Amino acid sequence: MKILIIEDERRTADLIARFIKQYNNSFSVIGVIDSVEKGVNWFIHKTEMPDLILADIQLTDGSSFDLFDQVNLELPVIFITAYNEFALNAFRLNSIDYLLKPFNFSDLKKAFDKFIKTKDAYLRANLTEYNQIISTGHKPFKRxxxxxxxxxxxxxxxxxxxxxxxxxxxxxxxxxxxxxxxxxxxxxxxxxxxxxxxxxxxxxxxxxxxxxxxxxxxxxxxxxxxxxxxxxxxxxxxxxxxxxxxxxxxx
CATH class of the missing domain: 2.40.50.1020 (LytTr DNA-binding domain)
Incomplete structure (x- = not known):
């Protein structure tokens, strides 16, 4: 599992990285981004895409929403922020969960558990759909x-x-x-x-x-x-x- 951290506070980013390893030692952090500008450059030049993003909302030069608007991502996101007024905007993106600072390992574990469950269910649904396309020759209607x-x-x-x-x-x-x-x-x-x-x-x-x-x-x-x-x-x-x-x- 490849994870990208978007966080402008280094201590918080390090804490998130430790929690990730504590949750599953095989998960890897492939990058830490602290600004919109760096995030845009990272996504433009990086060939390895993350499976999941953990993102703060307020960054040094804007918000992570600005970043997602510019790079047009459709990746799952767990938001970790000190502000609860952005929940609706997060909700409209591919948000798995919305954690408020200060957070602990238990909070992050629940969010990861939700992501794993959602990801597995999505893969099972896609496999079922693929098998139906092969057997019937057309895409099934949404159930x-x-x-x-x-x-x-x-x-x-x-x-x-x-x-x-x-x-x-x-x-x-x-x-x-x-x-x-x-x-x-x-x-x-x-x-x-x-x-x-x-x-x-x-x-x-x-x-x-x-x-x-x-x-x-x-x-x-x-x-x-x-x-x-x-x-x-x-x-x-x-x-x-x-x-x-x-x-x-x-x-």
Missing amino acids: RFLVRSGIHYKYLSTDEIAYFFAEEGLVFARLLKGGRSIVENNITELNGVLDPEQFFQVNRNTIASIKAINKFSGYFNRRLILQLLPDNYEVIVSRERVHVFKEWLNK
Whole structure:
């Protein structure tokens, strides 16, 4: 396991490195970066990419968010910082966990355990998908989502989801049993990976499961208004999609 540390306090970086070795002696630290500028240069010239990044947020010349924006990374990150107000931004990245300073070995161990569990589950899911592509000749539709609740991960089966909706720049999965979770895909991406037998994009902001459609009725300007379970959430089917929606229901 190759790990990159992004931390501008040398003592903290050394402590993180010791904790990493204490967790698993076979893990190796392949670099320590203390600024955005050095981080950009490191990623531009380095051929060996880390499996995991442990990052402080405030650096000497900016933030680690600035670094990730410039190098466009999609690597898992454990954030370790003295500031809790950045949790939402961390949440929108590939954040495994968000630890507040001062931290101890137990905190880091829990974060590493979560990463290992997530990584193993991701590899198993990819192997299952690969085998299905080989046997059927096409990519399977998405059956589950790895989502975050606060700073924690959990799995959602598509069978649990009533509808997806976009709100204030985020996309949420509303559950049939109640509650909601943020998903990392946008509505267009979701529409491309969900089973069209089960889900239908009713308008630009909402994708509904067949299980969630409680009832619907005519609406002005030849549109439809749906009531979706579990909370009778009302959503409008755009006029250009009404005919296709009725055909979908009548399959």
